Amino acid sequence: MKRTAFNATFSQTVVLMTAFLAVIFFASPNLLLAAPKVSAVDRNDARVVKMEKSLKITPDQKELWNALTDVMNENAEKIDELTKARSDKTKPLNAVEDLKSYGEILDAHAEGMKNFIPAFEELYDTMSDEQKKNADVLFKTHRHGKPGKSRTK
Numbered sequence: 001m002k003r004t005a006f007n008a009t010f011s012q013t014v015v016l017m018t019a020f021l022a023v024i025f026f027a028s029p030n031l032l033l034a035a036p037k038v039s040a041v042d043r044n045d046a047r048v049v050k051m052e053k054s055l056k057i058t059p060d061q062k063e064l065w066n067a068l069t070d071v072m073n074e075n076a077e078k079i080d081e082l083t084k085a086r087s088d089k090t091k092p093l094n095a096v097e098d099l100k101s102y103g104e105i106l107d108a109h110a111e112g113m114k115n116f117i118p119a120f121e122e123l124y125d126t127m128s129d130e131q132k133k134n135a136d137v138l139f140k141t142h143r144h145g146k147p148g149k150s151r152t153k
Contacts, residue, residue: 040083044076047124053108055131064123082108094132 048069057065086093086101093101125134 022102035064040076040079041073044072049071051138054134055127056134059124061123064119064126068116068123071115072113075108075116078112079105 052065082101086105124132127135127142
């Protein structure tokens with residue numbers, strides 16, 4: 001008798017929990033699936049800290065480093081601006097609008113890289129051999145902030 005009561009209570013609990021989760025999921029399917037979005041500015045801030053440690057920026061290089069981080073910050077702010085504008089649209093984008101919006105973000109990435117390279121090259125030219133080695137490893141093995149394999153051998 002006790003075993004039957006336990007089985008009934010357990011079964012009822014499972015049914016209630018399933019119903020509860022179904023209500024939450026169907027009320028807001030993205031609630032369970034959506035990961036919190038990290039802004040480009042936040043990712044950039046973390047990247048700047050990591051790069052400065054890895055590259056061992058010296059006091060003599062600080063002015064060039066600051067100029068580089070200014071470029072990185074401007075790039076991140078532009079990407080955030082475009083991403084926010086894209087997500088703030090009140091109506092869903094059709095295929096062409098979606099492609100154009102994504103193209104604007106890609107163009108901003110490309111423009112950002114064009115601004116980043118000369119600022120980084122100026123800093124790189126002042127680096128010691130050890131710093132250059134660290135920079136080479138950093139940029140060959142970390143793409144978009146994620147560890148990966150170098151494309152060159």
